[in-house]
Amino acid sequence: MNRTLNVIRMQLVNRQTFVWMPLIILGGSFALSMLVYAMIPVDAPKYGGAAQAPLWYLLAVGIQALTMTFPFSQAMSVTRREFYLGTLLTSGLAAVLLAAIYMIGGLVEQATTGWGLNGYYFYLPWVWQAGAFGAGFFYAVMAMLLFIVGFWAATIYKRFGGTVLTIVLVSLGFLLVGLLWLAIRADMWDEIWTWVATAGVVGTTAWSLVLAAVLAGIAFLTLRRTVP
Amino acid sequence: MMTTPTETVIEVAGLTKRYRDTVAVDDVSFAIEKDRIYGLLGRNGAGKTTVMSILTAQNFATSGDVRVFGQHPYENAKVLRRMCFVRESQRYPDDALPSHAFATARLFFPRWNQELADRLVADFQLPMRKRIKKLSRGQLSAVGVIIGIASRAEITFFDEPYLGLDAVARQIFYDRLLEDYTEAPRTVILSSHLIDEVANLIERVLVIDRGRILMNEETDAVRDRAANIVGETAAVEAFVRGREVIHRESLGHVSSVTVLGALTDDDRREVAASGLDIAPVSLQQLIVRTTQHANGEHPSTQEGALR
Numbered sequence: 001m002n003r004t005l006n007v008i009r010m011q012l013v014n015r016q017t018f019v020w021m022p023l024i025i026l027g028g029s030f031a032l033s034m035l036v037y038a039m040i041p042v043d044a045p046k047y048g049g050a051a052q053a054p055l056w057y058l059l060a061v062g063i064q065a066l067t068m069t070f071p072f073s074q075a076m077s078v079t080r081r082e083f084y085l086g087t088l089l090t091s092g093l094a095a096v097l098l099a100a101i102y103m104i105g106g107l108v109e110q111a112t113t114g115w116g117l118n119g120y121y122f123y124l125p126w127v128w129q130a131g132a133f134g135a136g137f138f139y140a141v142m143a144m145l146l147f148i149v150g151f152w153a154a155t156i157y158k159r160f161g162g163t164v165l166t167i168v169l170v171s172l173g174f175l176l177v178g179l180l181w182l183a184i185r186a187d188m189w190d191e192i193w194t195w196v197a198t199a200g201v202v203g204t205t206a207w208s209l210v211l212a213a214v215l216a217g218i219a220f221l222t223l224r225r226t227v228p
Numbered sequence: 229m230m231t232t233p234t235e236t237v238i239e240v241a242g243l244t245k246r247y248r249d250t251v252a253v254d255d256v257s258f259a260i261e262k263d264r265i266y267g268l269l270g271r272n273g274a275g276k277t278t279v280m281s282i283l284t285a286q287n288f289a290t291s292g293d294v295r296v297f298g299q300h301p302y303e304n305a306k307v308l309r310r311m312c313f314v315r316e317s318q319r320y321p322d323d324a325l326p327s328h329a330f331a332t333a334r335l336f337f338p339r340w341n342q343e344l345a346d347r348l349v350a351d352f353q354l355p356m357r358k359r360i361k362k363l364s365r366g367q368l369s370a371v372g373v374i375i376g377i378a379s380r381a382e383i384t385f386f387d388e389p390y391l392g393l394d395a396v397a398r399q400i401f402y403d404r405l406l407e408d409y410t411e412a413p414r415t416v417i418l419s420s421h422l423i424d425e426v427a428n429l430i431e432r433v434l435v436i437d438r439g440r441i442l443m444n445e446e447t448d449a450v451r452d453r454a455a456n457i458v459g460e461t462a463a464v465e466a467f468v469r470g471r472e473v474i475h476r477e478s479l480g481h482v483s484s485v486t487v488l489g490a491l492t493d494d495d496r497r498e499v500a501a502s503g504l505d506i507a508p509v510s511l512q513q514l515i516v517r518t519t520q521h522a523n524g525e526h527p528s529t530q531e532g533a534l535r
Contacts, residue, residue, distance in 0.1 A: 003305060006335040013321045013328045064322065071319040072329075074286045075375070076336040077308040224303075227287050228319075 007078060007086020008093070010069060017064050018094060022054050026101070029053040030121050037119025046119040054098060058143050062091065062150025066158060071228035080223050087151070088216065095143035103136040130202050138205045145212040152219040159226040235262040237383060237415050238283060243292035245278050245439075252278045254439035255292070260383075260415060267430035267447070268419040269515055275439040276419040277316065280385045284313040296383065309338060312381035314372035316388045320360040326371050327356050330378070337379035344408060345378035351400050365392030373401050377408055383415045390422065398422075402429050423512035433511070437519045447511065454514050455491055458484045459504035467502055474517040486517065 012018055029050040037046045065087050073083040105122035114120045128135045157165045183189060196204060238260035245253040253275045260266060268276050281287035283294060285301040285308065294301065301307045320329055326349070334340045349356060352370040355363070360371060373389045386405075390398045406429060409416065417434075420426045433450050435443035443450065454474065457464050461483040468485050475486040486509055491499070499506055 003309075003336065006332075009335060010321070010332050013332065014323045016323045068319070068322045071315075072321055072324075072332075074284075075312075075314045075318050076332060077284070077311055077313075077381075078336060079285075079303045079305050079308060081303055082305065225288060227281070228315075 003078060004082045004086045004089070007073065007083055008090045010073060010076070010078075011065060011087055011090040014064065014068060017061055017068075018090070022057055022061070022094070022098065025057050026054045026098075030105075033121045034115065034117065034119060037114070037117045040119075043118060045114060046117070047124055048119075048121065051102065051121050051124070055139070055142050055146055058091070058094070058098075058146040059150040061094070062147040062152075063154040064150075065091070065147075066151055066154035066223075070158070070223075070226070074228040080226070081220075084220050084223055088148075091144060091147040091151075095140045095147065098143050099136045099140035102139045103132050106135055107132055127201055129200060134200075134202050134205075138201050141205045141209050141212065145208050145215075148212045148215050148219065152215045152222075155219045155222040155226060159222050236260065237262045237297060239293075239295045239298075240279075240283070241293045243279070243282065243294060244290045245275075245282060245287070246290040251439050253282070253289075256436075256439070256441050258434065258441055258444050260417065261432075262415055263413040264431050265409065265416040265429060266418065266432045266434050267423070267426050268417055268434050268436060269421065269423055270419075270436040271421065271519070274436045276436055277387055279436065280313055280387055280417065280419065281315075284308070284311055284385065286313065286315075309336065310382040311385070312337060312376055312379040312383075313385040313387070314375050314389075316369075316372075316391060318368075318372055320371070322361060324360050325356060325358065326354055326360060326363075326374075329360060329371055329375065333375045333379055337381055339380035339382075339412070341378050341380055341412075344380075345374055348374045348377060348404060351404065352397060366394065366397060367392075369393050370397065377405055380408070380412050380414060383417070386416070386418045388419055388421070390420070390425075398425065402426070405429070423515055424510050427511040433515070435515055435519065437522060442518060442522050443515070450514060451508065451511060452490050454486055454488050454509045454517075456484050456486050456507040456509050457499065457504055458482070458507050459502070463502045463504055467498060467504060474521060475513065486513070 033048050033050040036048070040046055069087070070083060078086075102122050106128060109115065109120050109123040114123075123135075127138050153165060153169070156168060183192060199207070236259045240259070241257045243253055243256045244251070256275075256279070268279070270276050278287060282289050283296060283301065285303070288302075296307050297310065299307050301311070330345050330349075334342060334345075348354075348370075352367075352374065354367055354370050354374070360368065363371070369389055369391050370393065373386070373393075376384050376386050376389065389401060393401065402425070405416070418426060418430065427447065430447055433443055433445055433447050434441065457467055459482065461478055461481045464483040464485050468487050472488040473485055474488055477484045484507070491506065496506070
């Protein structure tokens with residue numbers, strides 16, 4: 001267990017990757033949003049999608065967590081399981097921290113009616129429909145999911161190479177389009193939207209968590225036979 | 229030299245590693261004894277790194293059995309933490325400074341010695357405030373060497389650790405390794421193709437060629453396996469007739485001929501009587517010849533008729 005926790009410290013050697021870059025992206029996209037909101041001469045509430053930026057960056061963090069640190073972990077005589085669990089714990093910590101920032105930010109935005117500009121970066125009505133903790137749950141899971149997607153793709157790349165990864169990604173694309181086609185043919189759009197609406201943010205997030213767990217499981221099975 | 233009964237720390241049986249179209253390791257079996265220094269010698273691509281990777285569970289065998297401290301090393305933290313293997317092409321976290329690498333090694337190697345690490349940093353004049361990815365090839369090798377020595381792991385692997393190191397730095401490595409080995413004995417497996425440079429360091433020779441073990445012997449015994457007979461050409465030729473010659477050189481009417489096989493007392497008397505000299509064979513030369521011999525590249529010439 002101790003060695004697994006030490007993997008967290010190993011990952012955090014990349015302070016730039018795990019700490020500074022997400023903070024720069026968060027601060028930068030926040031400042032840009034505010035500047036844009038200030039320029040819009042409308043009194044209605046202004047919402048934007050800039051808060052996604054740090055979450056998408058976690059995709060890159062997930063890739064780097066494997067490609068940069070896995071070979072070094074092997075030289076440190078760390079087992080693959082220890083590396084895997086330690087890395088997921090690290091991303092979990094990062095996700096919870098990020099979600100906490102978003103929760104506090106959203107509460108401040110509600111209290112100040114959008115920084116006096118009526119412009120919202122953290123507070124998006126759909127995300128906040130179940131309150132601050134619902135929103136925190138959403139952001140933490142999205143952060144984890146994107147990290148895991150990056151980590152999953154990187155393990156496939158590391159073990160099977162770029163061609164296989166590309167084939168897998170293209171196949172997933174076909175699968176999604178196929179599902180879309182099925183949904184259109186069966187005339188299920190309305191049902192799908194109703195389902196999303198009833199599931200709400202917490203329900204949808206819970207399903208995202210299931211997806212994250214499945215990908216994490218595949219990543220572990222792939223990593224078990226990966227050579228640094 | 230050997231006083232205590234030997235204890236085996238690594239056992240390899242029938243180890244094979246096959247890549248799509250090449251066989252990197254071909255049905256290899258050997259054992260490694262505790263607290264001795266091994267030279268894993270062989271040409272580039274002979275399979276040295278592959279063997280070390282499999283022993284440390286960084287890579288996987290196609291077939292065969294590997295036991296370290298009596299157990300399988302794969303996903304076995306109890307075994308792995310007692311070993312240290314820094315690759316020749318080791319990658320480090322992108323932002324890492326040498327100090328980060330050493331601080332991390334300290335977390336994972338239970339016998340890590342910080343004082344020793346600090347001293348080695350000074351010896352190798354390693355810049356501690358420069359990112360590892362910006363270091364020169366030699367400085368990069370020094371990072372690996374420092375982790376290897378200071379980890380004091382019970383089994384330590386060095387994979388051609390001298391790449392990019394100058395002669396002075398290489399000597400520092402050999403000296404410090406031997407000093408610290410005396411203070412904290414451990415099993416060392418050192419892969420190298422600078423054979424003569426490590427000849428005085430290694431106690432046992434493990435020669436690997438084309439994925440097969442050609443030799444696993446005491447260094448001293450290997451040296452005794454052949455001798456250089458030097459002197460007047462006619463007398464040398466007379467002496468080597470009927471022996472297995474692996475190399476010959478002549479300059480004017482003086483010849484130096486390397487013959488395989490330990491010399492008997494009778495041989496030595498004959499050499500002295502013929503006015504010839506016996507010169508030691510360099511380990512490198514002997515291993516190079518043996519390797520070529522095994523591959524039939526440079527067929528040795530059998531002198532005279534077989535008796």
